[in-house]
Every structure is written in C-alpha cells, then in structure tokens.
Amino acid sequence: xxDQNYNYRVLVIEDSPGDFMxxxxxxxxxxxxxxxxxxxxxxxxxxxxxxTKERIDIILLDLSLPDISRAELIEKIKPISLSIPIIVLxxxxxxxxxxxxLSLGISDYLIKENINSTILYKSILYNTERFKFVKxxxxxxxxxxxxxxxxxxxxxxxDLSTNIFLDxxxxxxxxxxxxxxxxxxxxxxxxxxxxxxxINISHTExxxxxxxxxxxNVERHRKKNGETILVEVKSSVLNFRGRSARLTLxxxxxxxxxxxxxxxxxxxxxxxxxxxxxxxxxxxxxxxMGLIHxxxxxxxxxxxxxxxxxxxxxxxxxxxxxIKNVVNKSRQIKFKSEKNEITSGNSRR
Amino acid sequence: MKLQAVIVDDDDIFNMLSRKxxxxxxxxxxxxxxxxxxxxxxFLKMDYNKDQTYVVFLDINMPVMDGWExxxxxxxxxxxxxxxxxxxxxxxxEEDINKANSNKYILKYLxxxxxxxxxxxxxxxxxxxxxxxxx
Numbered sequence: 001x002x003d004q005n006y007n008y009r010v011l012v013i014e015d016s017p018g019d020f021m022x023x024x025x026x027x028x029x030x031x032x033x034x035x036x037x038x039x040x041x042x043x044x045x046x047x048x049x050x051x052t053k054e055r056i057d058i059i060l061l062d063l064s065l066p067d068i069s070r071a072e073l074i075e076k077i078k079p080i081s082l083s084i085p086i087i088v089l090x091x092x093x094x095x096x097x098x099x100x101x102l103s104l105g106i107s108d109y110l111i112k113e114n115i116n117s118t119i120l121y122k123s124i125l126y127n128t129e130r131f132k133f134v135k136x137x138x139x140x141x142x143x144x145x146x147x148x149x150x151x152x153x154x155x156x157x158x159d160l161s162t163n164i165f166l167d168x169x170x171x172x173x174x175x176x177x178x179x180x181x182x183x184x185x186x187x188x189x190x191x192x193x194x195x196x197x198x199i200n201i202s203h204t205e206x207x208x209x210x211x212x213x214x215x216x217n218v219e220r221h222r223k224k225n226g227e228t229i230l231v232e233v234k235s236s237v238l239n240f241r242g243r244s245a246r247l248t249l250x251x252x253x254x255x256x257x258x259x260x261x262x263x264x265x266x267x268x269x270x271x272x273x274x275x276x277x278x279x280x281x282x283x284x285x286x287x288x289m290g291l292i293h294x295x296x297x298x299x300x301x302x303x304x305x306x307x308x309x310x311x312x313x314x315x316x317x318x319x320x321x322x323i324k325n326v327v328n329k330s331r332q333i334k335f336k337s338e339k340n341e342i343t344s345g346n347s348r349r
Numbered sequence: 350m351k352l353q354a355v356i357v358d359d360d361d362i363f364n365m366l367s368r369k370x371x372x373x374x375x376x377x378x379x380x381x382x383x384x385x386x387x388x389x390x391x392f393l394k395m396d397y398n399k400d401q402t403y404v405v406f407l408d409i410n411m412p413v414m415d416g417w418e419x420x421x422x423x424x425x426x427x428x429x430x431x432x433x434x435x436x437x438x439x440x441x442x443e444e445d446i447n448k449a450n451s452n453k454y455i456l457k458y459l460x461x462x463x464x465x466x467x468x469x470x471x472x473x474x475x476x477x478x479x480x481x482x483x484x
Contacts, residue, residue: 282439290462
C-alpha cells in the first residue's frame with residue numbers, strides 16, 4: 001500500500017523555529033520523501049489551507065500558537081483542514097489536553113520530548129493510511145446511502161417490532177407527500193389502505209437471485225393529499241442501524257395498471273367485433289347471395305320471384321343494422337380514463 | 350342403398366333455398382329440414398338404419414342445440430360410414446374450420462351460400478358418387 005517514492009506533503013504549523021528544525025531533521029532522517037510547508041501562525045496556516053491548490057497529506061500542529069491555541073485552535077482548524085489528518089505536537093505539560101484532543105477529531109498526538117525520527121515516520125505513515133481507509137469506508141457508505149436516497153423508487157425502512165418508519169428516501173417523500181419528520185412518526189398502516197388479499201391480486205413470496213426470500217405483492221396506498229395509488233411492493237428484512245427492520249420498495253404501478261386495463265378493454269371490444277364479422281355479418285350476406293343465385297335461375301315462378309326479392313330486401317336491412325352495430329362497437333374503443341374506478345373504493349379508513 | 354339428405358339450419362330462408370337446390374340438382378327429391386340440432390338428432394336417432402346413407406348439411410350456430418353439440422349427440426348411434434356430414438356455415442372463423450376438419454363425421458367444410466354448382470361437385474365426392482348417374 002505504501003509507495004517508497006511517494007512524496008508526502010506535510011504542513012507543519014509551528015511557531016518555534018527550534019521545534020520546526022527538529023521536525024525537519026527527523027523527517028530528513030526517515031526514509032519518507034517529504035516536502036514541508038511551514039506556517040508560523042494560525043493565520044498563515046489558514047491562508048495556506050484555503051489557497052493552496054496542491055494536495056496536503058498531513059498536518060503537524062503545535063497546540064500553542066501566538067494567535068490561537070488549544071481547543072479553540074482545533075475547533076478552527078478542523079473545518080478548513082477538511083479531510084487532512086492532523087497530528088498534534090505537544091509537550092508533557094499539556095498531555096491531558098492532548099488526550100482530549102483526540103475526541104475533537106485529531107488523528108494522533110506526539111509528545112515533543114519523545115519524538116524521534118522513527119516515531120514521527122510511523123505516525124505520519126499510520127495516520128495517512130488510516131485516513132485513506134476511513135475515507136474509502138465513508139465513500140462506500142455514502143455510495144450505499146445514495147443508492148437508497150437517490151433511488152427513483154420510493155423506499156421505506158420500518159422497525160420490525162414497532163412498525164414505525166426509521167428512514168425513507170427522497171422518492172418516498174416526494175411521492176407520498178409526507179416530510180421525513182412526518183414519516184418518522186408514522187407506521188406502514190398509515191399509508192396502506194388495502195393489501196393484496198383485499199384487492200384480490202396474488203401475493204407471492206419469491207426468492208431473489210441471491211437466495212434471500214422477499215415478499216412481492218400489490219397494495220393500495222394513500223398519499224398525504226388523499227390520492228390513492230396502486231403499488232407493487234417488494235420487501236425484505238435487514239439490519240438497519242442495529243435494529244431488525246423491513247425495507248420496502250414501493251413501485252407505483254397505477255398508470256401501468258390503467259394502461260393494461262385500457263388495452264384489455266380494447267381487446268375485448270376487438271374480439272366482439274371479430275366475432276360479429278365472422279358469425280353475424282356473413283349470415284345475411286350469404287343468404288342474399290343464395291337468394292340472388294336462385295333468382296337468376298329461370299326455372300322459378302313469378303310468385304317465388306316476388307317472395308325471394310322480399311327476402312333479399314329483408315336481408316339487406318338486417319345487414320345494414322349489423323354494420324351499424326359494428327360501427328358503434330368501434331366507437332367504444334377509445335381511451336377511457338378509469339383512474340377513479342380503479343383506485344376508489346375498497347378502502348379501510 | 351338409399352340416400353337421405355338432411356338440412357339443419359335455424360334460418361328458414363336457407364332451409365327453403367337449400368331444399369329447392371337439393372331437389373333441382375337431383376341430389377335428393379325429398380330432403381328433410383330441421384331448425385336446430387336437437388330436432389335433427391331426434392329424427393336421425395329414430396330413422397337411423399344401416400342400409401340408408403344420411404347426408405347432413407349442418408349449420409354451426411343455432412339455438413337449442415348447435416352444430417357441435419349435434420355432432421356429440423349422434424355419436425351414440427351413428428356410424429361415420431353412412432352418416433356423412435357437410436358443415437355449412439356463414440362463419441369464416443378459423444377455429445371452427447380447424448375443429449370441423451378434425452371431426453370423424455365431417456367430409457367437408459362449406460361456406461354459405463351453397464350453390465347448385467357446389468352441390469354438383471359434392472355429388473362427385475368418392476363417398477357419394479355411387480348414388481348418382483353421372484352423364
């Protein structure tokens with residue numbers, strides 16, 4: 001992990017020239033390639049940290065500077081040093097405070113009287129590496145957190161024992177209309193209006209590709225504004241901040257469901273038309289063809305001819321009525337908004 | 350060996366036309382007509398004897414008992430050797446055609462209207478030709 005040729009850029013914040021020279025000497029003795037940047041006061045250090053465009057790997061900080069010292073110094077330097085690890089240099093007299101400084105976000109402290117080349121080398125190496133490691137961990141945590149929070153699908157985490165929401169993502173807040181604070185005082189029961197059994201849509205337990213069991217079903221949910229939506233719900237049990245929790249993905253399928261309903265309705269009408277075409281429309285037409293064929297036969301009597309012609313006319317009228325029916329059915333095939341039909345009713349509260 | 354033509358159709362104009370055509374072509378001077386499958390099935394059951402050949406012109410869509418139900422009802426007594434059925438319908442439904450082609454009684458699926466030329470063609474069918482004098 002460490003590269004012997006790596007050039008460590010070290011910011012030394014130290015007002016005593018003697019102490020600075022010591023640090024310089026120790027670092028020269030060690031096998032680290034270092035480049036020192038020297039600041040004598042907090043003001044100088046602040047300037048360097050805010051203005052330098054180059055990377056700084058670590059800060060060596062003397063706790064008593066002419067302008068600011070101790071707790072106030074740490075408090076002020078932390079926000080401007082951002083992600084750079086800080087090693088505090090202190091004397092025996094300040095040992096108690098140095099120990100406390102660790103809780104203020106300092107990576108390490110070194111007692112000036114004890115410093116030698118090896119100790120300094122080790123501390124720089126350890127703290128820069130540990131910092132990289134922690135940062136990677138934080139990045140990875142952030143990536144997972146982003147996966148949750150930035151997902152376009154509403155995701156809700158609830159406590160398994162109390163059912164109260166522990167966390168919800170942006171999409172959930174946006175979709176349901178409740179704020180995060182409101183969510184954290186609610187349970188799943190506050191948004192579920194009816195479950196799969198009540199909607200008569202199959203509830204299935206599935207095995208995910210990784211072998212975990214998860215539930216998938218369709219529920220009717222209610223938003224804050226009272227609007228009801230049809231939701232495909234997938235949930236699985238996980239450990240969330242040390243608690244048993246249920247993660248639920250709530251995918252709004254109201255539009256999809258309505259499109260399918262509309263298409264099904266149209267298909268039904270088309271089937272009716274197809275049936276009419278093949279069974280009903282052809283009947284009077286075939287009869288007319290038969291009658292006309294017989295009429296063209298010279299062997300029939302005048303009386304028969306009259307009867308046949310009446311039948312031809314009657315069949316023509318029958319055909320006309322049927323065609324009008326087909327036209328009417330075709331008119332029924334148009335987009336019907338059935339939203340209210342689908343989402344209203346069947347509610348629990 | 351005698352031939353008995355039977356017309357089964359709920360449309361009485363068709364029955365009249367078919368009857369006349371069957372007579373004129375010399376297919377059968379006295380065809381029987383029935384308005385639904387049940388009436389036809391009842392007649393055939395009573396009349397059925399192995400020395401007679403029955404040629405049935407059968408419609409599919411009828412009230413009371415349709416063409417398919419009729420075909421099931423005659424299975425109890427009729428032998429396909431002397432019970433020859435032409436499915437005659439105005440339906441052009443492919444499902445109906447496939448179903449008709451796989452039935453043991455059905456010789457042919459005919460689309461309405463059945464005209465005299467069609468009838469003359471049927472008279473040359475291998476199973477029927479022996480009943481007629483062909484000039």
